[in-house]
Amino acid sequence: MKFSILTLFPEIIETYASASIMGRARQKGVIEVQAVNIRDFSTDAHRKVDDSPFGGGSGMVLTCQPLESAYESLLPLKQPARVFMTTPTGRRFDHHFALELTQAQEIVIFCGHYEGFDERIKQLIPEMEEVSIGDYVLTGGELPALSMMDAITRLIPGAVQKFTSVQADSFYDGLLDYPHYTRPAEYKGLKVPDVLLSGNHAAIEQWRKAQALERTQRLRPDLLK
Numbered sequence: 001m002k003f004s005i006l007t008l009f010p011e012i013i014e015t016y017a018s019a020s021i022m023g024r025a026r027q028k029g030v031i032e033v034q035a036v037n038i039r040d041f042s043t044d045a046h047r048k049v050d051d052s053p054f055g056g057g058s059g060m061v062l063t064c065q066p067l068e069s070a071y072e073s074l075l076p077l078k079q080p081a082r083v084f085m086t087t088p089t090g091r092r093f094d095h096h097f098a099l100e101l102t103q104a105q106e107i108v109i110f111c112g113h114y115e116g117f118d119e120r121i122k123q124l125i126p127e128m129e130e131v132s133i134g135d136y137v138l139t140g141g142e143l144p145a146l147s148m149m150d151a152i153t154r155l156i157p158g159a160v161q162k163f164t165s166v167q168a169d170s171f172y173d174g175l176l177d178y179p180h181y182t183r184p185a186e187y188k189g190l191k192v193p194d195v196l197l198s199g200n201h202a203a204i205e206q207w208r209k210a211q212a213l214e215r216t217q218r219l220r221p222d223l224l225k
């Protein structure tokens with residue numbers, strides 16, 4: 001899987017994607033991450049990438065030319081490919097969306113900034129899809145791009161050492177995760193549930209399933225519908 005991130009802040013992408021599980025997945029060749037600086041593609045003498053909105057109003061809008069040129073530099077994309085722009089008005093990114101995207105060979109993400117993109121970028125790049133990570137507004141698309149990359153990467157077999165832990169995590173089976181405990185068995189009078197110390201694997205499995213179900217019912221009843 002190749003991720004190509006078009007951004008005004010490539011160092012943010014590069015730093016996060018070099019650490020921890022994403023960094024290791026890159027070293028192993030499970031994913032490839034390319035951060036492309038949109039500004040490098042501006043034909044403007046001052047490398048300008050934005051301008052004030054027609055019709056007036058606050059903020060700046062990313063202009064078409066650097067975005068289109070940066071995209072063209074990536075072509076041809078590995079197929080099947082998906083192309084996204086980050087915007088709070090986009091399709092909501094969630095676990096099922098992440099699973100769907102593991103089928104792509106290349107994912108391109110345009111990180112929005114300021115008031116967003118010139119609307120015509122969607123006509124210039126018809127394969128463009130709009131994506132949002134939640135109902136709040138961020139100042140830029142780097143956190144959404146990194147959130148998407150991180151969530152997708154851990155679903156690719158080989159990225160996380162134990163894929164069974166991914167399958168056991170929240171949302172994989174439609175339920176929230178069960179509670180976890182580690183040593184010591186008692187800390188400041190707080191005890192680990194006896195069943196986890198019993199060595200009875202069937203009983204542990206049953207307890208975990210019941211806990212996951214109870215938590216989901218209590219905290220996220222919407223997931224059970």
Ligand code: 6GU
Binds near residue numbers: 137138139
């Ligand atoms: Cl994808 N972009 C921005 N700027 N804000 C957001 C978002 C995306 N998703 C939620 N808020």
